[in-house]
Each structure stands twice: as C-alpha cells, then as structure tokens.
Amino acid sequence: MNEPLKLLKAINDIDDELIMEANVEVFPTQKKPFWNIGLARLVPFMAVIVLAVFIAVGNLDRNPITTGGNPVVTVNSLSDAEKTAGFPISVPQKYGDDEIFTITVVNESVICVHYGSEEDVDMVIYKGTGSEDISGDYTVYPDVQDIEYDFRSIQLKGNAGKIYLAIWNDRQYSFAVRIPDGAELEEVKAVIRETH
Amino acid sequence: MDDFDIVEMYWDRNEDAIYHTDKKYNRYCSGIAYNILFNAEDTKECVNDTWLKAWETIPPQRPENLAAYLGKITRNLAINLHEKLTALKRGGRQTDVILDELSEVIGEESDVDRYIDEKILTELITRFLKQQNETARKVFVRRYWYMSSTKEIARYYGLTESNVKVMLLRTREKLREYLIKEGYDL
Numbered sequence: 520m521n522e523p524l525k526l527l528k529a530i531n532d533i534d535d536e537l538i539m540e541a542n543v544e545v546f547p548t549q550k551k552p553f554w555n556i557g558l559a560r561l562v563p564f565m566a567v568i569v570l571a572v573f574i575a576v577g578n579l580d581r582n583p584i585t586t587g588g589n590p591v592v593t594v595n596s597l598s599d600a601e602k603t604a605g606f607p608i609s610v611p612q613k614y615g616d617d618e619i620f621t622i623t624v625v626n627e628s629v630i631c632v633h634y635g636s637e638e639d640v641d642m643v644i645y646k647g648t649g650s651e652d653i654s655g656d657y658t659v660y661p662d663v664q665d666i667e668y669d670f671r672s673i674q675l676k677g678n679a680g681k682i683y684l685a686i687w688n689d690r691q692y693s694f695a696v697r698i699p700d701g702a703e704l705e706e707v708k709a710v711i712r713e714t715h
Numbered sequence: 716m717d718d719f720d721i722v723e724m725y726w727d728r729n730e731d732a733i734y735h736t737d738k739k740y741n742r743y744c745s746g747i748a749y750n751i752l753f754n755a756e757d758t759k760e761c762v763n764d765t766w767l768k769a770w771e772t773i774p775p776q777r778p779e780n781l782a783a784y785l786g787k788i789t790r791n792l793a794i795n796l797h798e799k800l801t802a803l804k805r806g807g808r809q810t811d812v813i814l815d816e817l818s819e820v821i822g823e824e825s826d827v828d829r830y831i832d833e834k835i836l837t838e839l840i841t842r843f844l845k846q847q848n849e850t851a852r853k854v855f856v857r858r859y860w861y862m863s864s865t866k867e868i869a870r871y872y873g874l875t876e877s878n879v880k881v882m883l884l885r886t887r888e889k890l891r892e893y894l895i896k897e898g899y900d901l
Contacts, residue, residue, distance in 0.1 A: 523817035524798065529836035530859050531791050535783035537844055541856035542782075598873055609870050670745045689742065713870075 592624045600630045606648065606692070608632075609715040614642045615706075629653050642702075644714055645695040650688045654695035660684065669712050675704070682707045689715070718781040725773035732773075733766045736785070743782060744789040750862040751793035751810050752800075761796055765789045790860065813862060816883070820891045836899075843893045847886065854879055855886045 594600045601607050603624040612618070614634040621633045628647050635641035647653040660676035660683060667673075676684040681701030687694050696710050716735045724732035741762060748761040765788045778784035797810050844852050854872065857863045858879075865883070869876040 523814045523820075524794075525833065526817050526820060526836070526840075527794060527814065527859065528791070529833045530840055531787055531794070532834070532837040533841045533844065533856070533860065535780040537841065537852065537856050538783045538786060538860055539780065540849075541853040541861065607871070670742050670749070715871075 592627075594622050594624060597622060597630075597632070600624050600632075603627055604630050604647075606646075607715075608646050609713065610644050611710055611713040614710065617641045640699060642699075642710070643697045644710070645693075645697070646714070647693050648691055650693055652686055652695065653693050654684055654686055654697050656684050656695075656697050658683070668708055671711070673711060675707065677701060685711060687711070722773060722777060722781060725770065726777070733770060736766055736769060736781075737762075740782065740785050744785055747786055747789045747861060748793040751790065751797050757796060757800070758793075761789060761793045764792050768792070790862075810862060813859065816887065817859070820887050820894070839894060839897055839899065840890070843890055846893075847889075850874075851882055851886050854882050858883055 592603060594603055597608060597610070600622050604627060608630050610619075610632050617634040617636075619632055619634055620636055623631045623633070625631060625647075628649075630646050632644045633640055634643070645653045645655075656676075658676075660678055662675075662677045662679075664675045664677075665672060666675060671687050671689055673685055673687045675682050676686075678701070682704060683698055683701050685696040685707050694714060696707065696714065698707070716739065721732055721735050721739070724735065744762045744765055745758050748758040748765075749755070752758050752761065765785055768788045769785060772788075776784070794810070844855065847855070850872065854868055854874075857868045857871065858865070863871070865876050865879045868874070869879045872879075874882075
C-alpha cells in the first residue's frame, strides 16, 4: 500500500469527537431517552420542576402580564446568526447580482437571509430546526414537483414554468428558498447546491 | 428514531434496523462517499455496503456514536473502492489530490509499516489533532476525513480558500514534525 494511502486510512479511526466536531451540519449527538436518565438524576430534576411551578403560581398575581422580547432579531453577519440560532448555515454569497442585505433570526430557531434590497427582496433563504415548512409562504401554487437533487429531496412550487418556492429537509433541519419573482430550475438548483 | 433504539434493533437481529439506519443516515453517508468517489452509482453501492457491514458488526459492536461509526465504515469502503477503481488509471479526483498532499507528510518510499502499525498511527494523529487549535483541527478533519474541497471548507468556516490552503499546509508540516518527534520513521 502506498504510504499516503496508509495515512489516509489511519485518519479514518481518529476519535469520534474530532469527526463530529468538524461535521458542519452539526449532526445530532446521541442522547438517551428522558426516561433513561436514572432515578438519581430524575429526583432532583422533578424537584426543580415542582419548585419552578410553585414559584410561577406564586408570582401569578404580582405579574399578571408578561411580555416577551422581539422574536425577530436582525444580526450583522452569518456567524452572528449562527451564534444566535445555535446551528451553522451556508448560503450563496450572491443571487445573480443581488447581495445579502439583511439577516434575521426568528425565535432563535430560524435564520432568514434576504437578498436584494429593502424595497425589492429578490430571494430569501430560511434554515431552521425541525421538519416543518418554515417558508411562511402559504400560497397554493398550481405546479408542485418533487425532485432529487444533491442527495436531497426537494419540493418545488411554482406557476407557468417558474419556481417560487423550494423546500426540503436535511437531517434535523428544514430549509426553504423563496423567490418572489420566480426563477428557472437551474437557478434554483444553483442556490440549493450552495445552501446547507 | 433514536440511535440508541436503532442499535438495540441490530442487537435484536431485527432487520428493520437497516431501514431505520438508511432513513436516518443515508444522506450523511452518501455525502461522505460521494466526496471520495464522485459518482452517484458507486456512492449508492458504497452506502448499501455500509448497511451490510453494520449488520455484520453490530453485534458484537455497540457503537456509542452511530453517526461516526457508520461514517467510518462508509469512508473506509469508499477509499477501498476508489483504490480498486483507480488501480489502472489515476485521475484528477479530489481523493488523488488529497493523496498527493499527504505524500508531503509521509513519502511514498517510507517503510513505516515495519515500525508502527496503523492503529498507533491513528493514535498519534488523534493526539496531534487534539493539540491543535480548534479551527486548524476542524479544517484538517474536514479535509482529510470528510474529504471536502478547500472551497467548501472555506465557505463552511468563513475563511478564504487561500487561508484554508495555508492552514492545511502548516498543519501537514506540523504533523510531519510531530510524527518524527514521536519516533516515526518517515
């Protein structure tokens, strides 16, 4: 066997933690089911729950109205979005001539990357945890097509030969690409290819 | 389905284990195989062989991290298949470029296997990587374990492609020095 190949094979069995650390898609770590955590841990856990409920009930009269923070946070960069949402994202730098003009994170769980300008949004890419449709586009499009592309099953929605929405799931993440003015299949594929 | 439950199904010799493994890890393993083989049919074959290998090895194995376990099988099978497919003709695939890069660390003429076996080499690489800073480590593993292109790595980690290349060059040099220091005859 040639030696570089031997080295390449030796790298195969490095520690699992090194492999998972470099997994850009942040593969889900193995977790035991909740009911498998053991009695020793379960008792204090339940005690904390009971205490929290007790405090919450006690505070009901004093704080009759609670307000949450703004669920939509605008961030300065993709890395800030990743920190806020807690997962990585890769998107194209440009869409045609359009650049990213704003990045938002909704409920700390969905990253939205907007291309074009405030007045004329040409494309929005969404990535979130879970498997639900996160596009927010509930239009009933006449053309719905499922394709296999880049090892992903993509659902394309459109009208009159143009695609307005592409949605797919990849592992524990849900993705959507919304193009308000529509696009050709190859343009959409180029976006999908660079979106992870 | 939880990995814990999938592994239990293998231990129970329940063939549904393969269905659930495929459902959960097909894309992950396909991605690894494709980066090595660059061919959809070979990738499919390699991933199917991975499920077979998992069926043959669990039990007695009980992997704590099923993703890494399957990934290692896929990667190993893909490298072997690549080796077989390119035995007659070497092309410009990513794997060939990576092999050329790694020849800087260990030369073609080394008789390293007389002194140290592959497991010890793996242990040395693991120890070396744990001593590196996080970015250098991730970039190295992304390149030489996941076999990603330097362009992809640059995009993943918000670096320029030339940053990635320089970082890889330095890490390879450091690895070479480390192996020599540890008594590894190159």
